[in-house]
Amino acid sequence: MTIGDQAGGGRVLSGRGLGPAGSSICVCPKCDYKEAHKRGVPCNQISCPKCGTKMRGENC
Ligand SMILES: [Zn+2]
Numbered sequence: 001m002t003i004g005d006q007a008g009g010g011r012v013l014s015g016r017g018l019g020p021a022g023s024s025i026c027v028c029p030k031c032d033y034k035e036a037h038k039r040g041v042p043c044n045q046i047s048c049p050k051c052g053t054k055m056r057g058e059n060c
Pocket of ligand 1: 029031032053
């Protein structure tokens with residue numbers, strides 16, 4: 001816990017977890033690994049770092 005966290009307080013709560021709006025997450029259908037989606041790179045071109053399966057976009 002740092003004092004600095006309090007500074008931007010209100011906005012952080014609406015952002016929840018990974019990325020803005022939570023609409024850009026890649027998910028591995030096999031092991032359920034989740035990763036922030038990179039803009040311009042389709043999730044299905046990313047391989048899961050854990051099991052090697054192609055990722056899928058959760059809300060793309
Ligand atoms: Zn996986």
